[in-house]
Amino acid sequence: MSELYEGDTDRAHLFRYVLLAFDLVTILFVIVTSFFVHPLWVEITDLVFGVLILTDFTARVYVTEHKLRYLSRPSTLADIAAMVSFLAPLAGEGLGFLRILRTLRLLHTYQLMNRLRQDVKFFRKHEEVIVAAINLLVFIFVTTGLIYALEHGHNPMIRNYADALYFTVTTLTTTGFGDITLPGTSGRMVSIAVMFFGVTLFLRLAQVLFRPTKVRYECQSCGLMLHDADATHCKHCGAVVHIQTEGLL
Secondary structure, three states: OHHHHHOOOHHHHHHHHHHHHHHHHHHHHHHHHHHOOOOHHHHHHHHHHHHHHHHHHHHHHHHOOOHHHHHOOHHHHHHHHHHHHHHOHHHHHHOHHHHHHHHHHHOOOHHHHHHHHHHOHHHHHOHHHHHHHHHHHHHHHHHHHHHHHHHOOOOOOOOOHHHHHHHHHHHHOOOOOOOOOOOHHHHHHHHHHHHHHHHHHHHHHHHHHHOOOEEEOOOOOOOOOEEEOOOOEOOOOOOEOOOOEOOEO
């Protein structure tokens, strides 16, 4: 079991890709089921997902050497929240948004990122942009889930996940059409938090996404691959580098 979670074999990498696919399915399930009243099959699916997540969580705790350190990680706490929300379907959508926090662990797994570097040339070439895009999507996704969980059921303007996503995007981009608002003191506090913390982070990630701070260029002397876009010398060995820029074609 330890080999599957921490090994470097093809079987271990395939196993972790399967886990990633499973997590993407759970995320899609959360979004789709926010658009309609939950029938019995949705609650049953919740329980099935919960059991699978519990099995995965138990296996991870079993194979890790430093269990207390592992249990105190934010990603582990997100797993616990996801597991509880899936295993308590009768609690309704009040806990449903916690499932979204699972993305915080999945998309930052070192072994998976390392495997993508080995397997996918496109990922190696555009790693910084891809990671920024992933971070941006995760941030928007989690913020939307939080707003949906806090407002759905008592705010008539937040009827489903799409409404919460629309409010999140218009707030982060400072568009602010005003057709969807979060009323009350708690709603205003949430809006302030999204504007105060979210806009800055959103702009930073968007900047990295559209204008990366690093470019890939292999130094002929030491082999360093990542350099500043305007670098003329390698920071590692000092050798002259010839990086193509907008002014050097």
